[in-house]
Amino acid sequence: MSRESVPGHDISYHLVCFDETGDERGRDSADVVSDARAGVTDVFFFIHGWNGDVPAARRQYGQWVRTMADCRAERAVAHRLPGGFTPLLVGLHWPSKAWGDEDVRSEEFVKAQALRLGGGAGRTAAVRTIVQAAQRHPCRMSAAVKEAYDYLESSVPDLPGEDRMAFDAEQLYRACLEDPALGGILSPLRILTFWKMKRRARVFGESGAARIARDVAQAAPAARIHLVGHSFGCITATAVANVVPAASLTLVQGAMSLWSFAERLPGEPGSGHFRGVLGRVPGPIIVTTSRHDHAIGRFYPLAARSGRQVDLDEYPKYGAIGSHGVQGTYAHGHQVGSPGDLVRGQVHNVDCSSVIRRIDGIAGAHNDICHPELARLLWRVVLSR
Incomplete structure (x- = not known):
């Protein structure tokens, strides 16, 4: 069984695991589809970011669900909605361990990094x-x-070509030396694995994640599907929304281009890769930002731009929505404590710097995402039917 319990609550969620090609490991999705047929009103798909193994995914999803469940007033309001509120909670795990815990001096580290880059x-x-x-x-x-x-x-x-300049290891190395947290000649290796996992997130969204979401939508056609992604999981969630009808899309500290939804790309022909998602999601699209997120504010643009900043008006060409929000299309701006009205079908950039602020190593506050304020924001999305 894929069911996971949540400490302190009589609530559980499904954990469904996939391999690097987007194929399911096991048959746990059958349990999800079976539960979807039992009259659910709302289905939540939670999708973690990069550098996460199964235990890390289990910890993160347990914390997310517990934080949402602790919002008892919002839960009570949901249950009073016309038609009631019967949720189905699903956490999706994809192999995103781009930089492991191996001793860098060991042959294990060498083999692990080579395998993450294709092996051989x-x-x-x-x-x-x-x-x-x-x-x-x-x-x-x-x-x-x-x-x-x-x-x-x-x-x-399969290194992605979009949203990055040509790879120059020496230039990257010199740029990393400017920030001690990123320095050393292993930094370009970290960036190569970063891009490999970025593409895998999109492939997973278009394959395994889309399949289970589509199966659930068919099993419960009246249910509202809410997609919630973190970091690279935001790419996965958006890729699912591009092909499967979703009621809402919440992107927490997204490691995806700030121009992903742009009508026109800055200085280049065409529109953002996920421009087509706008208009497909009838509910609010929530995008959180934090200036304390170093993984997004420092590492992502470094990986994207190969050490060279390109300013276009006040926004960089290579940056992530977790720092700058969605740009290149109309978006509402809010503070996390007082987001104002959430307009259905439109993008809302929500500054969460006052909450997402606890620094933890090189990533900064990137993983500091389990707060009541964020849970209440997601509840507001659910209640904006």
Whole structure:
């Protein structure tokens, strides 16, 4: 069974796991579809971000659901809505462990990083060259290391081309030296895995996540589907909304381009990759931001721009919605404590810096997302029928 309990509440949620190609591991989705047929009114799909394994996903989803369940006044209002409120809660896990906990001096680390970049003898040898050099001279990039990085960039399959400039390991390395938290010749390796996981998030959204959402929608055609993503999970959630009818879309500290919904891309032809989602979601589209999110504010634009800032008016060309909100289309602006009216079918950029603020290592406050204020914001989305 896929059912997970929530401490302190008589509430449970389903945890459904998928592999790196978007195929389900096991048959837990059958339990979800079965429950969907039991007269549910609202289905919540929670989708975690990058660098998350199954235990981390279980902890995050348990905290999210518990924080929402603690909002007893909002729950009571939901149950008084016409038709009542019978929720189905589903957490989706996708393999997003882009930078593991292995000892960087070990062969285990070498093999793990090579596998995350596609595997094979050539990539393993290139990663080994980089790691061994980092042990000897962590602040110097030799010609051999640069060559190894060039090989990886050219050989790693399916690195996304959108929202990033050409990969230049030496330029990235020099840019990372400006911020001690990002420095060292292993930093371009971190960025390569970052891009690999970014693409995987979209592929998962278009494959496994979309399939289970579509199956649930067919099993419970009258139910409202709420998609809630964090970090790269925002890419997954938006990709699902692009193909499956969803009542609402909540993007928490999204690691996706601030121009994803733009009518026109800055300085380039065409529109944002997810422009078509606008108009498909009848409920509010919520986008949280925080200036304390270093993973989004520092690392994401560095990975996207290869160390060179490009200013277009007041917004960068390469940046994430978790820092700047959605740009290039009309969006309402709010503070988390007083968001005002949530207009159905429109984007709401909500500044959550007053709540998402607890610094935790290189990521800053990126994972500081379980707060009553955010839970109440999601409840407002649910109640805006």
